[in-house]
Amino acid sequence: xxxxxxxxxxxxxxxxxxxxxxxxxxxxxxxxxxxxxxxxxxxxxxxxxxxxxxxxxxxxxxxxxxxxxxxxxxxxxxxxxxxxxxxxxxxxxxxxxxxxxxxxxxxxxxxxxxxxxxxxxxxxxxxxxxxxxxxxxxxxxxxxxxxxxxxxxxxxxxxxxxxxxxxxxxxxxxxxxxxxxxxxxxxxxxxxxxxxxxxxxxxxxxxxxxxxxxxxxxxxxxxxxxxxxxxxxxxxxxxxxxxxxxxxxxxxxxxxxxxxxxxxxxxxxxxxxxxxxxxxxxxxxxxxxxxxxxxxxxxxxxxxxxxxxxxxxxxxxxxxxxxxxxxxxxxxxxxxxxxxxxxxxxxxxxxxxxxxxxxxxxxxxxxxxxxxxxxxxxxxxxxxxxxxxxxxxxxxxxxxxxxxxxxxxxxxxxxxxxxxxxxxxxxxxxxxxxxxxxxxxxxx
Numbered sequence: 001x002x003x004x005x006x007x008x009x010x011x012x013x014x015x016x017x018x019x020x021x022x023x024x025x026x027x028x029x030x031x032x033x034x035x036x037x038x039x040x041x042x043x044x045x046x047x048x049x050x051x052x053x054x055x056x057x058x059x060x061x062x063x064x065x066x067x068x069x070x071x072x073x074x075x076x077x078x079x080x081x082x083x084x085x086x087x088x089x090x091x092x093x094x095x096x097x098x099x100x101x102x103x104x105x106x107x108x109x110x111x112x113x114x115x116x117x118x119x120x121x122x123x124x125x126x127x128x129x130x131x132x133x134x135x136x137x138x139x140x141x142x143x144x145x146x147x148x149x150x151x152x153x154x155x156x157x158x159x160x161x162x163x164x165x166x167x168x169x170x171x172x173x174x175x176x177x178x179x180x181x182x183x184x185x186x187x188x189x190x191x192x193x194x195x196x197x198x199x200x201x202x203x204x205x206x207x208x209x210x211x212x213x214x215x216x217x218x219x220x221x222x223x224x225x226x227x228x229x230x231x232x233x234x235x236x237x238x239x240x241x242x243x244x245x246x247x248x249x250x251x252x253x254x255x256x257x258x259x260x261x262x263x264x265x266x267x268x269x270x271x272x273x274x275x276x277x278x279x280x281x282x283x284x285x286x287x288x289x290x291x292x293x294x295x296x297x298x299x300x301x302x303x304x305x306x307x308x309x310x311x312x313x314x315x316x317x318x319x320x321x322x323x324x325x326x327x328x329x330x331x332x333x334x335x336x337x338x339x340x341x342x343x344x345x346x347x348x349x350x351x352x353x354x355x356x357x358x359x360x361x362x363x364x365x366x367x368x369x370x371x372x373x374x375x376x377x378x379x380x381x382x383x384x385x386x387x388x389x390x391x392x393x394x395x396x397x398x399x400x401x402x403x404x405x406x407x408x409x410x411x412x413x414x415x416x417x418x419x420x421x422x423x424x425x426x427x428x429x430x431x432x433x434x435x436x437x438x439x440x441x442x443x444x
Contacts (some may be wrong), residue, residue, distance in 0.1 A: 005126050005150050067431055068243075068265035071156035078121045078159075080431040081288055082276065085158030086393050087265040087368065089244040091206040094236035094372045095213040096294065096389065097221065098164075098199030098424060099228040106171050110443045112227045116161075116220055117437035123216045126154030129223070146222070148215050155209035159216055161438045162202040162292045162426025170200060176442060178282035180291060180396045181427045188409040189420065196296055196422030199231045204292070204391070206370075210237070232422070234296060236372025236389045243370060249323060249331065253299055253373050253386055254417075256316050257323035260331055261358075263368045274366045274400065275393050277430075285441035288430030290393045293367075293401045296374075296422025299387035304417050315413045317352030325354060337361070351413040357404060365400050368393045387418070397425055 067082030068089075076084050103109065119129040128134050133145030168177035203220055205213040214235075221230055240252045241259030245266045252258040263270050272278070277286045304312070309320060317335070318325055325335035327347040337355055339347040348355050359366050370393060375386040394400040409415060429439040 005128060005152055005154075068271075071154070074154040074156060075125055076154075076156050076158050078124045078432070079434060079436075082290070082431045083160050083428055084124070084431075085160035085204055085206050086290055086370070086428070087243055087271055087275065088156075088158050088206070089247055089265065090239040090242060090370055091156050091158070091208045092237070092239060093207050093210045093213050094239075094389070094391075095205045095210070095217045095233070096202065096236070096391070097205075097217050097233040098202045098231045098294075099221070099224065100231045101167065101170050101200045101227065102229050103227045104170050104172070106173070106443075108227055109171060112224055113161075113438045113440075113443075115223050117432065119219060119223055120159045120216070120438075123149075123212075123219070124154065124157045124159060126152075126157075129219050146215065146218055148218075149212055152209055152212055152215075155207040155212040157205065157207040157212050157216060159220075160204040160206075160292070160428060162204070162428045163439065163442075164198065164200050164202070164424065164426050166198070167200040173442075176283055176285065178277075178286050178427050180277075180282055180398055181425065182398050182402075184293075184397070184423060184425055185402065187405050187420065189415055189418075190409075190423070191419055191421050192423050193421045196232050196234075198424050199426075201228070202292070202294070202424065202426050210235070234374060234389050234422075235376075236374050238373040240371040240373055240388055241369040243368065252388055253301055253375075254304055254312070254316075256312075256318060256320055257331065258371075259369050260318075260323060261354075263366055270366065271368070274395055275368050277395055281395065285439075286427060286429065290395065290428050291397045292426045292428050293390075293392045293394065293397055294422070294424045294426070295390040295420055297388045297390050298385060298419040298421055300383070300417050300419065301386055302383055307417075314349050315352065315417075317348045317354035326352075349413070351411055353408070353412055353414045356407045356412050362404055362407065365404055367400055367404065393428070 067080050067084050068087035069077055076088055078084060101109065122129055128145040128150075130144045134143050134147035134150055137144060165177060165181050165183060168174050203217060205216045207213040207216070217233070221228070239250050241262045242249055243262065243265055245264050249257040249260050263274060265271065275290050277289045279287050281287070313319055313326065323331040324333055325348060327336035327339035328334070335348060335354055335358060337346075337348060337358065337360055341347045355361060369391070371388050371390040373386070374389050375384060377385055379385050392401060429442060432438065432440070
């Protein structure tokens with residue numbers, strides 16, 4: 001059974017929902033209740049569960065969630081120790097938005113986060129931003145929900161909040177800025193567009209239906225009007241990495257399998273070491289959170305398409321078909337960086353992408369990749385504006401992403417075919433306890 005947004009109409013009269021049997025608590029996970037029931041969830045909302053104020057939301061998700069659970073009945077738990085949308089099995093679509101604050105009133109921003117939390121929790125459950133929000137309220141006022149997701153399922157929607165360095169400066173909270181939330185250095189070859197970089201905060205929407213993701217961002221931006229404004233945004237399709245062993249490795253726009261050696265949710269020790277902020281890493285409010293690195297990477301695919309298959313494989317370090325390292329036979333064979341070819345040269349070239357990005361070449365550095373392909377029309381010269389919207393989550397960007405990107409920027413043969421034109425770094429607070437709201441630990 002999939003969770004589907006109701007096509008809402010005005011109720012003739014309020015009705016008291018039937019009580020939920022004790023052995024069937026309303027959960028999104030289906031545990032103990034025979035699966036997720038939209039009727040029961042609506043009943044609880046109608047019975048007066050708070051959706052504003054402290055941002056209690058509908059509170060159906062287990063507070064102990066790790067943020068990595070796959071969707072059940074199309075619903076990914078919104079609450080838990082970590083925010084969803086990080087180690088959650090990567091969905092097929094993404095809508096990412098960077099926003100700037102238009103208010104420096106800390107209390108106003110705090111209220112916005114409470115409103116966002118209430119709306120986000122409802123939308124990830126397959127509901128409108130508020131009960132009867134699309135068509136069931138005053139017909140002489142703008143609807144509270146824009147309505148384009150009516151009748152659509154929850155589609156594994158996740159919403160993830162991040163805070164930029166400038167967020168803390170604008171709100172006079174410099175003492176709370178985590179030391180790891182650095183200003184990323186300039187990398188060799190960067191051609192960054194300021195209109196596609198930075199931001200006071202961000203929201204990442206991932207889903208298996210593009211309209212569900214667009215609806216979520218559209219409505220959160222609308223709720224934020226007067227307090228936030230869009231700085232830039234990016235749509236993505238076709239995930240370029242897997243975050244679960246249950247997922248097959250996808251391909252990027254160069255035609256190669258991408259993210260074979262990505263960290264997986266089923267590796268909790270690796271995730272703890274490389275993704276989640278631990279006590280003592282920074283301010284207490286960030287414990288359990290992570291850092292989001294976003295890079296818009298345009299691929300010069302017309303030039304790539306005129307490159308021989310052999311050269312393409314030498315640049316990547318893998319075969320294009322199976323995806324095996326040039327030192328192995330199968331995709332998941334461990335790359336042997338010491339292996340030599342028949343001519344005595346390294347089987348995996350010294351400037352190959354997988355060699356330079358390997359943990360063995362970076363003193364053990366690993367990152368959790370969660371990027372997407374994009375095609376944003378053409379550039380007016382007959383070339384597609386297409387590429388990779390690179391997203392990675394790390395425990396410390398200064399010790400993980402920066403050394404990796406420096407190595408790639410300076411030595412990777414693939415950089416001849418890439419243009420990094422957008423960049424941003426955000427601190428993603430930990431997950432939400434029952435009754436809590438986004439970034440509550442920062443404000444309290």
